[in-house]
Amino acid sequence: MAKLTLKINNIKVATDPGKTIAQVAKENGIYIPLLCNHPDLKIKPNCRVCSVEVRGQKRLAPACSTIASDGMEILTASPRVKKARKINLELLFAQHKEECSDCIWLSNCQLLKLAEENKATINRFEDRKTDYPIYSFNGVIEFDSSKCIDCRNCVEVCKNQGVGYLEIYKRGHEMKILPTEKKHIDCIYCGQCINHCPAGSFEAIGEFEEIERPLLEKDKIVVAQFAPSIRTSIGEEFGIEYGKVVTEKIVSALKKLGFDYVFDTSVGADFTTAEESKEVVERIASGKKLPILTSCCPSWVRYIEYYYPEFIPNLTTVRSPQEILGGLIKTYWAKQQKINSKKIRVVSIMPCTAKKFEISRSELSIKGMSSVDYVLTTRELARLLKKHKINFDKLKPQKIDNIFGEPSGAGVIYGASGGVMESAFRTTYEKLTKTKLEKIEFESIRGLEGTKEAKLAIGDQSYRIAVINGLGNAKEFVEKLKSNPDKKYTCIEVMACRGGCIGGGGQPLPVSDEIRLARANGLYEIDDKLEIRRAHENPIVKKIYAEFLDKDKHLAHSILHTSYHRQKRGKIKTIS
Amino acid sequence: MASDIIKKIKDANLLGRGGAGFSTASKWEIFKATKGNLKYIVCNASEGDPQLSKDGYILKHHLEDVICGIEIALSTFPGSRAYFYLKKDYYKKYSSQIKKIAKDLPIAPFEKPGHYLAGEETTILEVIEGKNPEPRPKPPYPSEKGIFGKPTLINNVETFYFVSQIAKNQYRGERFYCLAGDIKNKGVFKLKDQQTIREILKETKNLPQYEFFVQSGGTLGKFLLENEIDQPVNGLGSIVVYDKRITNSVLLAQKILKFVIYQNCDKCTPCREGTYRLFEEFFKKTPDQKILTDLFSILEDTTLCPLGMIAGGSISSLYNKLINGKTDIKNK
Numbered sequence: 001m002a003k004l005t006l007k008i009n010n011i012k013v014a015t016d017p018g019k020t021i022a023q024v025a026k027e028n029g030i031y032i033p034l035l036c037n038h039p040d041l042k043i044k045p046n047c048r049v050c051s052v053e054v055r056g057q058k059r060l061a062p063a064c065s066t067i068a069s070d071g072m073e074i075l076t077a078s079p080r081v082k083k084a085r086k087i088n089l090e091l092l093f094a095q096h097k098e099e100c101s102d103c104i105w106l107s108n109c110q111l112l113k114l115a116e117e118n119k120a121t122i123n124r125f126e127d128r129k130t131d132y133p134i135y136s137f138n139g140v141i142e143f144d145s146s147k148c149i150d151c152r153n154c155v156e157v158c159k160n161q162g163v164g165y166l167e168i169y170k171r172g173h174e175m176k177i178l179p180t181e182k183k184h185i186d187c188i189y190c191g192q193c194i195n196h197c198p199a200g201s202f203e204a205i206g207e208f209e210e211i212e213r214p215l216l217e218k219d220k221i222v223v224a225q226f227a228p229s230i231r232t233s234i235g236e237e238f239g240i241e242y243g244k245v246v247t248e249k250i251v252s253a254l255k256k257l258g259f260d261y262v263f264d265t266s267v268g269a270d271f272t273t274a275e276e277s278k279e280v281v282e283r284i285a286s287g288k289k290l291p292i293l294t295s296c297c298p299s300w301v302r303y304i305e306y307y308y309p310e311f312i313p314n315l316t317t318v319r320s321p322q323e324i325l326g327g328l329i330k331t332y333w334a335k336q337q338k339i340n341s342k343k344i345r346v347v348s349i350m351p352c353t354a355k356k357f358e359i360s361r362s363e364l365s366i367k368g369m370s371s372v373d374y375v376l377t378t379r380e381l382a383r384l385l386k387k388h389k390i391n392f393d394k395l396k397p398q399k400i401d402n403i404f405g406e407p408s409g410a411g412v413i414y415g416a417s418g419g420v421m422e423s424a425f426r427t428t429y430e431k432l433t434k435t436k437l438e439k440i441e442f443e444s445i446r447g448l449e450g451t452k453e454a455k456l457a458i459g460d461q462s463y464r465i466a467v468i469n470g471l472g473n474a475k476e477f478v479e480k481l482k483s484n485p486d487k488k489y490t491c492i493e494v495m496a497c498r499g500g501c502i503g504g505g506g507q508p509l510p511v512s513d514e515i516r517l518a519r520a521n522g523l524y525e526i527d528d529k530l531e532i533r534r535a536h537e538n539p540i541v542k543k544i545y546a547e548f549l550d551k552d553k554h555l556a557h558s559i560l561h562t563s564y565h566r567q568k569r570g571k572i573k574t575i576s
Numbered sequence: 577m578a579s580d581i582i583k584k585i586k587d588a589n590l591l592g593r594g595g596a597g598f599s600t601a602s603k604w605e606i607f608k609a610t611k612g613n614l615k616y617i618v619c620n621a622s623e624g625d626p627q628l629s630k631d632g633y634i635l636k637h638h639l640e641d642v643i644c645g646i647e648i649a650l651s652t653f654p655g656s657r658a659y660f661y662l663k664k665d666y667y668k669k670y671s672s673q674i675k676k677i678a679k680d681l682p683i684a685p686f687e688k689p690g691h692y693l694a695g696e697e698t699t700i701l702e703v704i705e706g707k708n709p710e711p712r713p714k715p716p717y718p719s720e721k722g723i724f725g726k727p728t729l730i731n732n733v734e735t736f737y738f739v740s741q742i743a744k745n746q747y748r749g750e751r752f753y754c755l756a757g758d759i760k761n762k763g764v765f766k767l768k769d770q771q772t773i774r775e776i777l778k779e780t781k782n783l784p785q786y787e788f789f790v791q792s793g794g795t796l797g798k799f800l801l802e803n804e805i806d807q808p809v810n811g812l813g814s815i816v817v818y819d820k821r822i823t824n825s826v827l828l829a830q831k832i833l834k835f836v837i838y839q840n841c842d843k844c845t846p847c848r849e850g851t852y853r854l855f856e857e858f859f860k861k862t863p864d865q866k867i868l869t870d871l872f873s874i875l876e877d878t879t880l881c882p883l884g885m886i887a888g889g890s891i892s893s894l895y896n897k898l899i900n901g902k903t904d905i906k907n908k
Contacts, residue, residue: 032885045713048845048878060877065713080877087874091849124867125853150842164842168708168842171691175842 006072021074022050032063032076033085035092036151038196039512040498041160048088049114052076060084065467077467086118091457093416094125096199097132097146101178102208103200108509110198111149128173131576132499137165138570139205140357141194147201154193154202156174156351161192161496162303162475179572186306186569190299190471190496191353191505197521204353204377204506208444211384214347214374215258221339224259225325226250226349228266228407229415229501230378232522233351236515237382237507238392243518245526253381254349254396256390264400265348268325268409269423273488273535273561274297274545277320277427280491284432284463289313291466291481291489294420295564296320298358299496303471305567308478317561320372321414322348322355323364325404326371333403334547347374349381351415351504354496363562371559377506395515401534405540409527417469417500418522421493425456425465426534428534433459440533446524448499448513463490469503471496580654581743582608583615588742591769593734593751593795594620594697595812596882600735605720608653610727617649617658618704618723619731621666622695625794626835627814630731633764635670637663638737643677645736648743656729657682661700662689692839696881697730699841706879709745710841711881734813753809755782757790757817773815775803787820789898795835796886799893811886820900827896829858829891836887846874849883854891868895 005015008021008030015024020043025032036047042338045062052063055073060081068074075081103109115122132146143154143166152437155177158166165187169176176525179187214222220454231247240246247264276294283292293314295301304311319327326346334341348355352375358364359372376384385392400406410423422442429437444454444467456463466489468474474494481489497503499516502523532538549556586601590829607615619642623631634642646658660674671685686704688694694709698719703709704723722728731739734752741747751769756762759782766774777783791799793811800807802826809815818828833855842848850871857863857871875888 043713044843045880046843046845048874048880051878062713062878062880067715083870084874084878087850087870088845088878091845091874093852094853095849103715118732150848152843171838171842172840173837173842175848379857 004068004070006068006070006074008074008425009076009295015068019068020062021052021054021066021068021072024068025074025076025225030076033117034064035110035114035198036153037064038153038198040196041153042154044152047092047149049083049085051084051088053067053078053081069418071530074285079460082118082189086120089114089118089120090122090124091150093120093122094127095229096149097127097130097144098122099144099147104203104207105200105509106193106383109200114421122339130140133574133576134177136205136573136575137179137189138357138572140189140570141187141191141353142203142205142207143177143193144201144203145176145178147199148252149199150175150177151198152177153196155199156190157196160472161188162471162472163188163190166193172467183569186567188299188302188306188471188496189354189357189505192497194353194505195503195507195509195511204356204380207377209572211376211380214345214376217345218298220262220343220345221381222258222345222347223261223263223329224254224347224349225263225265225268225322226254227322227330227351227415227501228269228412228419228523229351229504229507229519230349230525231412232382233502233507234378234382235392237379237386240393242515243520243522245522246392248399249350249392249395251400252395252398253385253392256395257384259347261401263325263329264406264411265321265325266411266414267404267538267540268321268323268328269296269411270535270538270541271324271328271421271544272318272321273410273423273427274541275324275429276316277424277536279316279318280424280428281431284490292316294491294493295502295562296414296420297495298352298354299471300352300474300494301564302357302567303474303496305564306569307475309566311478312564312566315564317563319364319560319562320358321411322350322375323371323562324560327366328404328544330366330369330371331555331559332544336403337447341369345373346371347376348372349376349378351378351501351507352497353377353505354507361562363564365557371554378504378508379506382508386397388409405538406532408535408538409530409533410535411538412530413523415501415523416446416449417495418442418467418493419500419523421445421467421491423535424491427536429456429458430534430536432461437534446520448516450498464488465491465493468491469495470498479481580649581739584742585739588747588749590733590735590738590742590747592740593813594730594732597811600731601731601732602738603719604649604652606729607729610719612727613655614726615653615656616723616726616728617646617653618657618700618728618730619646619658619660619733619736620695620697620700620730622661622663622700623666624688624692624695625796625812625814627756627791627795627816628754628812630754630813631766632666634733634737634752635666639670640677641740641768642733642736643674643681643683644676644743645738645740645744646683647681648739649731649736650683653729656835657684659684659686659704660686661686663688663695678704692835693841693881693883696883698881700730701728710843711883713880752813752816755780755817756786756814757829758822759784759817772807772809773800773809776809776815777805777817779865782817784819789818789820789823791816791818793886793892795832796883796890798890799897801897825894826858829894830855832887832890832894833858836883840883841881844878844880844884847879847881847887850875850879851884851887854888863895865900868892
């Protein structure tokens with residue numbers, strides 16, 4: 001198709017048809033501020049901050065939604081544009097209670113940046129929402145409605161997740177976003193509302209206020225473990241490029257904070273894989289409880305338990321990596337070190353807000369103890385480091401504590417959508433065929449596509465598998481499963497968040513597909529370089545099974561497996 | 577036949593009667609040129625403006641002609657189906673009658689939810705699709721992508737009435753006006769289009785002898801002083817006359833703004849927040865002039881749909897002509 005030519009700020013630019021003014025400007029390095037716009041979501045265009053002047057048009061046009069046309073002459077920073085931007089920002093600030101010191105955007109606040117750029121007086125109008133309450137979603141996610149700027153990103157992302165827990169109530173200046181009162185709908189704690197709110201209205205409970213708590217347990221041995229996906233994301237909080245692997249910096253950072261020991265949850269993932277692949281082989285043999293559904297994602301588990309309890313038997317009973325490693329720390333490792341396990345505190349650094357809920361599940365205790373005592377999100381760890389003035393970028397890399405050794409590549413790719421399935425089949429293939437899998441990369445199930453399907457030829461059998469990321473896609477898929485039971489699947493991996501854990505609700509802000517891909521690629525790079533890339537080949541896995549788990553089947557079961565049940569609706573607490 | 581009627585409408589120079597005043601012939605030509613096996617036509621009789629009652633008048637006296645107008649549209653645009661979009665009480669009163677007159681024609685009565693903005697054309701699309709009554713950004717225009725993504729033609733009930741008059745060669749260039757306020761002869765009148773407000777008031781024996789001002793073009797129309805009424809009605813066909821001696825303009829501004837802050841859809845910043853802050857300002861002893869002009873400017877320049885824009889225009893005309901510098905703002 002023929003190119004268009006237009007002028008932006010009197011600079012001639014050429015572009016392909018069909019793009020918005022904002023896209024064309026970005027291509028040409030011309031800055032137009034966007035606020036309510038999120039690359040994951042529809043263009044609304046609500047906030048009007050991106051308004052620009054188009055010659056010949058009576059009114060200003062929103063750059064985010066106006067399609068560029070041939071011959072257009074656009075001004076992005078004329079006095080008229082600047083004035084409108086300033087006033088609209090002042091109006092937005094008048095509904096946003098500033099609590100900057102306690103905000104997930106902290107040093108990265110779009111609103112403040114825009115206010116500065118446009119010389120907006122942020123207190124020109126009196127805040128009209130100061131009395132608006134905070135809602136706690138079952139003590140996991142918190143929504144402070146006095147900060148909300150009514151952009152509705154949270155409502156849309158929650159709906160896209162197949163949940164629809166957040167609703168618009170009333171209209172005009174009385175409009176409010178509220179958790180729904182509909183009994184059949186409940187929050188699954190994925191935290192995507194947090195990642196998509198430009199105003200910091202959402203956070204995980206205790207985010208920032210309680211992050212010091214684990215470190216205050218001076219009489220305890222405090223052990224940290226960190227999830228696979230953290231190693232390519234936390235760097236962003238310290239200005240390190242997207243997707244850069246910083247595993248060993250995380251270890252030294254945690255040590256510097258005062259954690260006594262640091263382990264890698266990816267090792268836990270190797271146990272999950274080893275155990276889960278046994279279950280896959282068993283269920284294939286018996287033909288029962290198929291398809292087998294993964295259970296590492298606590299939002300997905302809760303989703304099944306609340307919305308589709310008929311599929312509870314299909315969930316693998318194998319625990320998630322953090323729970324297995326936590327359990328091993330408090331049993332195997334405690335025994336080795338001759339430590340009273342009651343004196344151990346396990347703290348997981350997770351990309352996820354729902355993991356905070358997972359550790360509260362009573363089914364996951366061992367001998368009356370929680371396997372994991374605290375969960376901090378990636379953001380919370382970054383905050384803790386900043387608070388302690390630890391310059392992450394300058395830290396000297398340090399190896400993890402070697403009792404649990406290094407993970408296999410399979411354990412590391414757990415952090416990206418498709419990683420659990422890939423790991424499971426690297427192992428399951430060998431279990432089923434007794435031969436070694438030559439090409440271990442399952443490219444067809446990697447990437448950000450919402451639903452990825454593949455047929456695996458193993459021996460003389462063919463197995464249909466599906467990998468899903470984004471709960472909205474999972475909902476669609478489950479409905480299809482129900483309506484078409486003849487299409488048989490062996491295994492289905494579901495991660496609630498787009499891209500898997502690398503796009504989790506506890507991860508650094510902002511997030512986009514570009515960022516998700518960079519984080520995922522970082523994980524695959526680690527896997528590529530590792531010598532051991534199959535979970536069952538990890539020497540520590542072999543060792544602990546042989547020396548410990550295989551010797552006490554009952555204890556092994558309580559460390560490695562769990563159970564599920566229908567969930568009650570979580571309580572909504574209103575704090576005014 | 578099809579090009580025939582469009583040509584006749586063009587020759588009659590009929591302008592849409594929903595308020596925007598766009599050429600009906602051009603609208604029909606664009607709609608005709610848009611490709612699609614299925615197209616929708618909407619006859620809008622949602623009349624949400626408190627100052628208007630002419631849709632009801634037309635339904636009461638000319639329903640058969642209106643349906644004749646819709647029928648002409650249906651035959652002009654192959655593969656089209658029509659919705660007769662009515663506000664609640666009109667729906668109750670006329671839906672069965674519409675079905676009876678329409679017989680086998682694909683004309684379905686549709687009840688509008690009780691919300692002012694639900695009469696705005698892109699909002700109608702959302703409502704018919706079963707969504708919240710909120711406007712859509714334009715473009716795409718409804719004629720390209722309307723109900724369920726199909727090309728959609730939306731015309732006011734009055735427009736359809738006059739289309740049928742044109743087809744029967746009975747159109748004499750009239751339009752319907754609603755007259756109200758501090759006058760004797762209130763009601764709906766069919767008079768020449770493009771007549772000036774003064775002429776209309778004269779012809780209906782409503783030109784006041786006392787000092788007055790008018791608002792024309794609906795509840796959110798502009799305010800005009802006595803010496804400004806030698807111009808035709810702009811927008812919606814209404815004229816409300818105010819007796820200057822007894823009207824408190826500040827209360828009037830408050831009343832209009834109260835309507836807006838409850839009836840806007842809350843989507844865009846300038847309308848949701850801007851009209852709220854205007855409302856606030858009119859309760860102050862002396863409104864801050866700078867704040868007012870700032871708010872008027874963003875309403876004029878940046879709202880998503882016309883609602884906030886015309887509301888700003890209405891209040892700014894009232895403020896500039898009748899409040900600013902004239903009297904102290906009296907609260908309560």
